Amino acid sequence: MGRIKTDNNGSRKDVIVEKAAILFKEKGFKAASMRELAEVVGVEAASLYNHIKSKNELLHEICFNVANRFNHKLDELEAEEGNSLQKVEDLLRFHIDGMVHHFEEVFVCDREWKHLSEPYLSNFQNQRRSYRKRFAAIIEDGIKKKEIKKIDATTAVLIMLHAISGIESWHRSKQKIDGKELEENMIAILVGGLKK
Amino acid sequence: MGRIKTDNNGSRKDVIVEKAAILFKEKGFKAASMRELAEVVGVEAASLYNHIKSKNELLHEICFNVANRFNHKLDELEAEEGNSLQKVEDLLRFHIDGMVHHFEEVFVCDREWKHLSEPYLSNFQNQRRSYRKRFAAIIEDGIKKKEIKKIDATTAVLIMLHAISGIESWHRSKQKIDGKELEENMIAILVGGLKK
DNA sequence: AAAATACACTAACGGACGTTAGGTGAAAAG
DNA sequence: CTTTTCACCTAACGTCCGTTAGTGTATTTT
Structure with a gap:
């Protein structure tokens, strides 16, 4: 070969x-x-x-590449000032885009991280927990400012993130609607669900 | 032993x-x-x-037990007459309940069905596709009757189902909010996102 | 009580897996 | 052109896997 x-x-x-x-x-x-x-x-x-040390290394590589990208985006977003609902929408669009255009790695990161080996596993879990807390904080801020309706922020985050990982089904489906249309529909439902 | x-x-x-x-x-x-x-x-x-024929049989058993329960619920729901939005809410509550109280099997059905062996795999995929179409039909009916805002029904189904599978995170989290509270929050966001 | 069945055990099979050792030739560096 | 380094190869390792065979013992049936 x-x-x-x-x-x-x-x-x-x-x-x-x-x-x-x-x-x-x-x-x-x-x-x-x-x-x-x-x-x-x-x-x-x-x-x-x-070229590689082990099969596990491949999984680390994939998971942490993705995690770093999302963490970086959240860093940027937190630095900005402005409407919380807009920030949520912005972050959702970033997630949707990741799921549409970097599907394989994002999917693997989402679904296969359990098989990471220590100490990467603990590290990943901590990052994940922290990410969700930061996401929830944005929503809570929005609730405080009366931009978002009164709901449990943690639950809202859980819904948002998993709803987006559902784009997996979109990839598998035969008659796909256009990617941009998918994004707008998802935003309509998810952001719509947060408005008062 | x-x-x-x-x-x-x-x-x-x-x-x-x-x-x-x-x-x-x-x-x-x-x-x-x-x-x-x-x-x-x-x-x-x-x-x-x-007691069992193979490891694969265990997976069939789990997946089809769950699938049958959901199909049966949908049969009932379709037979009823009434408000589409209410039907969606009813089905969502059934899904949430399944994810909260029969967590392990529902989770396995959701995440591990890929490892089913033929002919069970094809059968399962067909059932799944059909289930989602029927769910989408309820939503489309609601849109036609102006009970639900104009969105892509397939995308809505995808969001709903995956959002619910996010209850996995709730199970893993340390400070769980109460199960009933979780349900109400999810309904608020998801059904809220469908209202005009 | 005897016979049949159900359910557990130990031992071991063949096969797939991740990975290592050691060798070969091509590409890069001097 | 020679030497070194890189990227591939074949062969094989030890391990774990799902599963079967064969045996003994408790339970159930007759």
């Missing part, structure tokens, strides 16, 4: 991580084998280990 | 299926081993096969 083809800017490891995300999404982390991954990459299984 | 303890009304197989649901929820279907399951049940792994 030939060499792993790169995009000339990315490393061979990047290619492997990318293909791993697709495979893990399709089969689940545990059910996906390194031999399958190797075949997709176009190489023998053992050869993968010239 | 002794025999498997039954509830005197249920069979030993029921006990195994029940424990399997808990284990599959915690570890995922693929990551859960028959030896682990055996330990939880209080027996050697080989002994399980006096």
